[in-house]
Amino acid sequence: MGLNANDRAIAGFTMAGHALVHWFETSIPIFLVVWLAEFDVGVATFGIVVALGYAPFGLGALPGGILADRYGPKRLVVSCLAGMSAAFLVLSLAASIYTIAVGLVLWGVAASVYHPAGLALISTGVSERGTVFAWHGIAGNAGIALGPFVAATLLIFLEWSLVAAILAVPGILAVIYGLSAEFDPTAAVEDGVDAGPDEALSVSELVSDSRALFASAFAIIFAVVAVEGLYYRGMLTYLPEILHGLEAIGGLAVPAGLEGIEPADYIYVGLLVVGMGGQYVGGKLTDRVPPARGLIGLFAVLAVLALAFVPGTELGLLGITVLCGTFGFFLFAIQPFYQNAVAVYTPPDTRGLSYGYTYLGEFGLGSASIAVGGVVLGEASLTAFFALIATFALAGVLLSVALLVGRDRLVDAGRPADANADD
Incomplete structure (x- = not known):
């Protein structure tokens, strides 16, 4: 059985989100090499700064899942894409380690909500769940491989601040796409089972x-x-x-x-x-x-x-x-x-x-x-x-x-x- 129209819409939406989360994630270590040469800060200090960005990526997953149940996964994924793109625009303007820290923390907080929201959307909205999980995973791997490759290649020719801004562009385009995407997020849930947003969560x-x-x-x-x-x-x-x-x-x-x-x-x-x-x-x-x-x-x-x-x-x-x-x-x-x-x-x-x-x-x-x-x-x-x-x-x-x-x-x-x- 092939994917129906709703499955395809959710697949495209979540694949874009998954690819971009890892696109941004794996490009950060490439920038670290440049930042160490650019700023008069030791490796240990910069390691702490980068850790501040990665820590919320994992720790924020639980709050992200709660928010997905409360406000709906589509809204969370679009917010994630907007937040990650904004974070890299902040990085592109950074003139000190403190601004870099702010940008990285913003990225970690925004990125943390993707996996619980995106996977919840697939699990409740897709009938051919296994197939979409497969394509979703492939998109994530594409982002993992392309993020550092594109960042390293652009850094050969351009200043790191411009490269950070360029990397934000796909995220901005994905936000525009996500806002216009239409699908039923609970199409795969049996009748009578409530899987929609819970505004009254206590x-x-x-x-x-x-x-x-x-x-x-x-x-x-x-x-x-x-x-x-x-x-x-x-x-x-x-x-x-x-x-x-x-x-x-x-x-x-x-x-x-x-x-x-x-x-x-x-x-x-x-x-x-x-x-x-x-x-x-x-x-x-x-x-x-x-x-x-x-x-x-x-x-x-x-x-x-x-x-x-x-x-x-x-x-x-x-x-x-x-x-x-x-x-x-x-x-x-x-x-x-x-x-x-x-x-x-x-x-x-x-x-x-x-x-x-x-x-x-x-x-x-x-x-x-x-x-x-x-x-x-x-x-x-x-x-x-x-x-x-x-x-x-x-x-x-x-x-x-x-x-x-x-x-x-x-x-x-x-x-x-x-x-x-x-x-």
């Missing part, structure tokens, strides 16, 4: 909804997403540095005219590009494979791949490239499964709150592996680092088994979730 209702969620299968899903976030952040944060240090890559000759680009960067960007295929395949499989069963298999594969990286570094350039491509495919293939699990096991009227908690786990708690992984990599060994990462994946296997086995006990009978849970 603190007591928030506490009640949260208790109901964590008394259901969502408690396990939240833990699943947190360990996936630990795996994801740890691997993607340190893999570029690890690849740069490999003899098989470091000794590779660079073509004339590309002397300023490290070969390891080609492999890393290639990994992200292959991830688009993983997102698509994973999304399509969510229509055929129950969420818990898919998560079990994919976490098991990710554990094996993490353990394979140490012997894999001895395979030479071709072997390392194949290993990284395989890793990229499965790392992103798992994402549609946990996104769909939230849709399957939670009631539609708290879908924004559910995805808010989900991305608090993914981007908030998951970022702890950056600190822990850095200590292990610096104080222990490469083997210990990949063993730690594999442990996160194995924890995901166990949690997914618990979700499969205990789902009937954990789903709140008084607030039924999706009918397409594991058989």
Whole structure:
């Protein structure tokens, strides 16, 4: 079955939003290199400033989910796009580290609402949910790859302030498109189930909804997403540095005219590009494979791949490239499964709150592996680092088994979730 008109409209709207969130996100580290040369500020201080921008990206997901349930996801996504674009225009005018800090914090706050709002919209408005999750993920990967590529390329020719302003232009165009987009955000919700905005949401209702969620299968899903976030952040944060240090890559000759680009960067960007295929395949499989069963298999594969990286570094350039491509495919293939699990096991009227908690786990708690992984990599060994990462994946296997086995006990009978849970 193909996508209907409403599905296509929501797909286009959310794909634009997802791509641009990561377009802005991954361009910031490119600017950091320029800012360190431009301003008389140390790396540690600038690191804190950049962290101020990234922190709200994860921590704001829960408030973003609450706002999506209260005001509707479309309004939140358009506000996100406008806020991120405004943030980069602020950066383009920055003459001091303080203005940069303001711009980055504004970006983090604006970006934080996208994932709970965008995914809530897909889960309640799209009938072919798995397919749209797949295309949504591909768009995100496109933004991840294109953001740093476009920023770095423009910086060769233009001043960084002008580049920041140029990067804001697609966001402004997306706001215009979003304001004119028309679709039914609750088209996939059964008749009689309220999934629309809740203007009267109170603190007591928030506490009640949260208790109901964590008394259901969502408690396990939240833990699943947190360990996936630990795996994801740890691997993607340190893999570029690890690849740069490999003899098989470091000794590779660079073509004339590309002397300023490290070969390891080609492999890393290639990994992200292959991830688009993983997102698509994973999304399509969510229509055929129950969420818990898919998560079990994919976490098991990710554990094996993490353990394979140490012997894999001895395979030479071709072997390392194949290993990284395989890793990229499965790392992103798992994402549609946990996104769909939230849709399957939670009631539609708290879908924004559910995805808010989900991305608090993914981007908030998951970022702890950056600190822990850095200590292990610096104080222990490469083997210990990949063993730690594999442990996160194995924890995901166990949690997914618990979700499969205990789902009937954990789903709140008084607030039924999706009918397409594991058989």
